[in-house]
Amino acid sequence: MVKDKDIKQFFLQHKPEVKNTGPFLKEVVRQINALPVPAAMNPDRQKEDCIRLVIEVSRRDMRAVRLVVGVLVVVVILSAITVSMLPADFIPTGFFQFK
Amino acid sequence: MTREQFIAEISTLQEPLRRFLLGMCHGDAFTADDIAQETLLKAYLHYGTFQGRSSFSTWLLRIGYSCFCNYIGKRILETESITEKENLIPSEDDFEKDCNALYAAIDGLPASEKATVLLFYMEDYSTREISEILGMPSVTVRSHLHRARRHLKKILEHYGER
Numbered sequence: 574m575v576k577d578k579d580i581k582q583f584f585l586q587h588k589p590e591v592k593n594t595g596p597f598l599k600e601v602v603r604q605i606n607a608l609p610v611p612a613a614m615n616p617d618r619q620k621e622d623c624i625r626l627v628i629e630v631s632r633r634d635m636r637a638v639r640l641v642v643g644v645l646v647v648v649v650i651l652s653a654i655t656v657s658m659l660p661a662d663f664i665p666t667g668f669f670q671f672k
Numbered sequence: 673m674t675r676e677q678f679i680a681e682i683s684t685l686q687e688p689l690r691r692f693l694l695g696m697c698h699g700d701a702f703t704a705d706d707i708a709q710e711t712l713l714k715a716y717l718h719y720g721t722f723q724g725r726s727s728f729s730t731w732l733l734r735i736g737y738s739c740f741c742n743y744i745g746k747r748i749l750e751t752e753s754i755t756e757k758e759n760l761i762p763s764e765d766d767f768e769k770d771c772n773a774l775y776a777a778i779d780g781l782p783a784s785e786k787a788t789v790l791l792f793y794m795e796d797y798s799t800r801e802i803s804e805i806l807g808m809p810s811v812t813v814r815s816h817l818h819r820a821r822r823h824l825k826k827i828l829e830h831y832g833e834r
Contacts (some may be wrong), residue, residue, distance in 0.1 A: 574829075575824075575825040575828045575829050577821065579828060580793060580824050580825070580828065581793050583773075583774075583777070583793075583828060584774065584789075584790075584793035584794045585793075585794075587773045587774035587777075588776075588794060589691055589694045589695060589699060589774065589816065591687050591690045591691050591694065592701065593700070593705075594686070594687060597686065597690070597708075597709075598682075598683055598686060600709070601686070601709055601712050601713070602684070604709070604713060605675065605678075605679065605712075605713070608716065608717065610675055611716065611717055611718075611720060612720060613673075613719045613722075614673060614674055614678065614719055615677050616674060619676060630748050648728030651686075651735050661771065662777055665789070
């Protein structure tokens with residue numbers, strides 16, 4: 574009865590032999606060197622991408638801060654108006670009308 | 673990863689890739705090397721698409737399998753039926769030659785099952801990794817393995833009895 578380990582053993586025993594490893598790799602390297610460097614592998618491009626990312630993040634943060642400041646200014650103005658109008662409720666009607 | 677690092681990486685991975693493709697091409701070294709070369713160049717040019725979610729070797733083998741499918745022709749792969757070959761027992765001459773025994777044993781299997789057994793038994797990949805390489809669910813990989821095992825057992829038993 575053939576078991577799973579026998580199949581494994583069979584595959585290991587009859588593993589195909591890979592020949593000409595050196596020349597094959599040499600040819601591939603030659604072809605790679607003839608091709609342009611992809612953007613993902615260009616160190617300058619990687620730096621540029623990092624800088625762009627930092628600028629993008631800081632710009633987003635500044636936008637958020639500006640939004641918060643704007644909202645706060647509106648809140649302060651509205652509060653100031655509300656507070657300034659509050660005493661009017663306690664002044665009797667016609668108080669300032671002099672006979 | 674720089675170009676030099678990429679070359680260093682493929683210099684260690686080219687052997688399992690070529691061995692896998694050699695098995696897929698039934699020992700045709702010229703075709704296997706052509707596909708391997710195309711795979712490595714494609715991997716180099718599209719390195720930006722490697723997201724690091726799987727290992728580099730898994731990604732490389734996935735490209736290799738896709739190049740193999742393109743080479744053979746997807747239509748042939750899809751229409752290939754196991755029923756035509758499943759009962760085929762390789763000739764004794766094929767089995768006598770040491771290097772051909774493996775090719776003879778897996779010859780009756782469809783390409784996807786052949787790829788599954790080669791990756792599982794020869795390259796020691798797990799079913800999860802094989803599912804990433806072949807782009808199919810783990811359940812399908814396991815069912816492929818089950819069917820291929822049955823086929824291989826039949827062949828190995830046949831030659832074990834001699």
